[in-house]
Amino acid sequence: MATDPFPRSNPTSSRLLNSLHRVASVWGTVVVHGISTLGDISLFAFQMFGWMIRARPKRETLMPNFYAVGVLSLPVVALTGTFIGMVLAIQSYHQFKNIGLETRLGAVINMSLVRELGPVLAATMLAGRVGSAMAAVLGTMRVTEQIDALVSMGANPIHYLVVPRFLACVLLIPALTVMADFMGIVGGYFYSVIVLGIDHAQYLRNSREFVGGFDLFTGVFKSVFFGATIAIVSCYRGFNCQAGAEGVGRAATAAFVQSFVMILALDIVLNIFLDTVYFTIWPTGAKLF
Amino acid sequence: MDETILSQITANSPPATRPILETRGMSLQFGRQVILKELSINFNKGETVAIIGESGCGKTMFLKTLVGLLSPTSGSVIFDNNDIQKLNDRDMTALRRRFGFVFQNAALFDSMTISENIGFPLRQHGVPKGKLASNLISERLAEVGLPNSVLTKRPSQLSGGMRKRVGLARALILEPDLLLYDEPTTGLDPIMSDVINELMMRTRKRYPVTSIFVTHDMHSARKVADRIIMLYPYSRLESGESQILFDGPPKLLDSTRDRRVKQFVNGEAGERLMEMLASRGKGHPDTLNLVNPSPFDGKDEE
Helix, strand or coil, X not given: CCCCCCCCCCHHHHHXXXXXXXXXXXXXXXXXXXXXHHHHHHHHHHHHHHHHHHCCCCHHHHHHHHHHHHHCCHHHHHHHHHHHHHHHHHHHHHHHHHCCCHHHHHHHHHHHHHHHHHHHHHHHHHHHHHHHHHHHHHHHHHHCCHXXXXXXXXXXXXXXXXXXXXXXXXXXXXXXXXXXXXXHHHHHHHHHHHHCCCCHHHHHHHHHHHCCHHHHHHHXXXXXXXXXXXXXXXXXXXXXXXXXXXXXXXXXXXXXXXHHHHHHHHHHHHHHHHHHHHHHHCCCCCCCC | CCHHHHHHHHHHCCCCCCEEEEEEEEEEEECCEEEEEEEEEEEECXXXXXXXXXXXXXHHHHHHHHCCCCCCCEEEEEECCEECCCCCHHHHHHHHCCEEEECXXXXXXXXXXXXXXXXXXXXXXXXXXXXXXXXXXXXXXXXXXXXXXXXXXXXXXXXXXXXXXXXXXXXXCCCCCEEEEECCCCCCCHHHHHHHHHHHHHHHHHXXXXXXXXXXXXXXXXXXXXXXXXXXXXXXXXXXXXXXXXXECHHHHHHCCCHHHHHHHHCCCCCHHHHHHHHHCCCCHHHCCCCCCCXXXXXXXX
């Protein structure tokens, strides 16, 4: 019997190939889009750094942003810090009591706060409160042609709108982080010592012994990068907002979600970097101060 | 363009003056979508030109390309012998001092008072300052017929017509050489539309400004413009046709033989409705529910 010179492909394998092709196509699009967005954000950031060097921002643009980022965010950051300190005390107390180490709670709470929770929480609150607002305001300005109006009158929108927001986030987030740390420490102390009755002197002694200046520095150092990320991502989202109310809403949501994901990703990278630095300088794990 | 009209334009046109602004083979494209194709138009000093055409033909894009808010894909825009694409940032900023732009919805800055909005170009270009600047702001506000009491208000506290007038005052504050209006009468009642028309005419008399305005309002175009240019969507042109269907004084509009110009000027749907329905596979217009159209109808018209 003569063999078919063009054998038909197996329908099952053809379907499988089609499915694979679809999956590869979808993921390929996602990856290309992701890389393209990252490139756009990088270019946007470079332009902003360029304008920071070329021209000093005007006081009239700086002050409202400093007020919105610093002053108006302070209460919510302080409140969140206080609650987190108290929650940490509640969550850790029974585990530590079972092994008879409840007086070490101060060390655990304060270490967690100044190294990790204080900066991450302050940044999260900033991304939610300020980042979304930045994206919404800039998005509305884009949609209503206010950004075009700025350009038409000879103002550079990156210099006029982005640089002040970036400076406000970068310069004020360390202060907000310190505030979150402080209020967390106060909340943790209040719940541990006043409510749970842990010995006041031992709580403070353990805190002093285990939490050092480098831990505080770690948190503040990381917060600067978090602030920069929030400002760049939020402003980029606002500038690239799609038309209409839905576009503005999407920009605000994307600004928060992407800032938050980037904060957590940066947190890992910066922790690895800071640990490496710490153990390079103090191989035995000695304290800085 | 119609040959008869061309000959009439040649016969009626004033002695040639040096164009202050010209586009040379200017094209604008986003991805594969061609918006403007090889437009070469001269705008003479002191003339008022209306750009008309149906939604989506690229009128606003054209206006924005003229002042460098959009970059042409090819060709060039020459303003007073300067190719604006070739200017560096500093020179372009200096040149922008000579442009005024009245945006469709005024585009006033929400975070500023009316006084700060009008004075923004002064602060941006550093001239003049203090009392002199305040006087200039009040003067411009008076020119557009608004009282000083609005100076401390925010844009959200003003009506649409007042916002447009503030937009005009802001555009005029530096006494520009080129004034562009994007649909200045859209969304206004007939009286307020006429107020804006009168203001545009008064502005032309008061300042030696070249004005270009985009409009759908034929009454406004006929009343204010010295010359009307009608653009047509590139996607619907026949091969080899120019996007400029009409370029001439308003009085020649009625004698045009181009069916598309006539339809636009007279506000007739003509075969466009049939074309639209055919392209969407919705059958004969008689079967279409025009009283309760689908929310998606007309979405791609802009």
